[in-house]
Amino acid sequence: MDNLPALSDGLYLDITDFAHSTPHWFQQLAEVWTELGLLLFGVLFAAGWWRARRGSGDAMALALLAPLATAFGYVVSEGLKSLVDEERPCRAVAGAPASLVACPPHGDWSFPSNHSAIAGAAAVALALSWRGIVWLTAPMALLMAFSRVFVGVHYPHDVTVGLLLGGAVAFVVVKAAKRPVRSVVEAARSSRNGAVVWCVGRGLPAHASARPAGVRHGAY
Template identity: 35%
Template sequence: MNFDYKLFEMINQFAGQNQILDQTVMLFSKFGPILFGLVFVWLWFSKSGKKVDNRKIVLYAITITVFALGVNKVIELMYFRPRPFVTYAVNLLSDKTSTDPSFPSNHSAGAFAMAWALFWHRKRIGSVLLIMAFFMALSRIYIGVHYPFDVTAGAIIALIVTAVLISQRRLLDPLYQNILQAFRKSKGQKYYRNM
C-alpha cells in the first residue's frame, strides 16, 4: 500500500500545475466513457465489414462491461478502501468528492472492458481503445480519486471477464444471433445471415 501511495503521489503531484492540462484531464475523466460508447454506436451502424459481426462485437462489449462492473460491485461489498482524498491531503481536481469505495475503479474496469472486447475482435481499433483506457485510468489518479492499484485492478478484472466470456463463445454467439434476429424483425426487416 505504501508503494501504491508513493506512485499515486508521483502522478497526482502534477495536478494543479497547469490549468489547460487540468481541464483537459478532467474533461476526459468525466466524459471519456461517452467517447467509448460512441465508438460502439458507430460500430453498430457501420457499413464497414459484416453488419452482424459488428453488432455481435457491440453485444460482447455490453456483456463484458456489465459483468466487469458486477464483479467490481461484489468486491466493493466485501472490501472498502477509502478514496485517496479521504485519507490524505491530495491535489483533488474532481468536484465530486464521492465516498464510494476507491477499490476497484469502475471507470477503469468499464473502459478496459470495452477496449478488451473490441481488441479481441478488431486489433487495430481495439489498440486505440486500449490506449484511451490507459489514459482514462491515469486520469483518475491525476485528479486524485483513485490509487494506481485501484485502476490496475479494474483493468485486470476487465481482462479476466473478457477472457472468460470469450471462452464461452459457443454459448454466446447463438444467443446474440437470436437477439439480432429479433431486433431486425422488430424493425420489419428480413434477416440475412450472410450480411
C-alpha cells in the first residue's frame, strides 16, 4: 500500500491547488458539505422509513435496512483503515497547500475514506429501497467523496475505494438481510402493541393488496 499515495500525489496536488484558487465562499461551501452531506443522508433515511409505513413488507424491510447497511459499510471501512495505517496527505505530501479544514491528528488514518464509504453505502442502500432516488443519492455521494480531497484530508484513491467499498457492503447486506427483516416487519405489523405497529406502519390497505381474480393491474 505504500505506493498508492505516490500514485495519487499529483492528482491530490492538482485538486488542492484548484481548491485554493476558488472563491472563499465556495471553499466554505465545500467545508460545510463535507459534513452536512452525511446529515442529509440521515434525513433521506427518515423520509424513506416514513413513506414505507404504508408500503409493503418488502418496502419497510428495505427502508429499515438502509441505515443498517450504511453502518456496516462504515464498520468495514474503519476496520480496513486500522489495518493500512496510511498517513493523511495534508501531512505526508511535500509542497501541498494547507488543508481547508484541520488536518486530522496522526493515528486518524487516511485509507479508505470513512466519509466516502458511508456516502457510497447510503447511496446504494437508498437506491435499493426508494425507486428513482439514485439520481439524487449518487451525485450526493460523489460530491461527498470529492469534497474530502478538495478540503485536503484525503487522497483520490482513499475516496474512490471508500465509495466502492461502502456501496458493495451495503448491496450485500441489503440483499442478504431483506427476507428475514421482512418477516420481522410482517410479524410486527400484526402485533397488538400500538407503538410497534406505529414504527413499522400498517402497510398497504387491504383493498389495495387484494385484487379480484382475473383482473389485471391497470385494468378497469
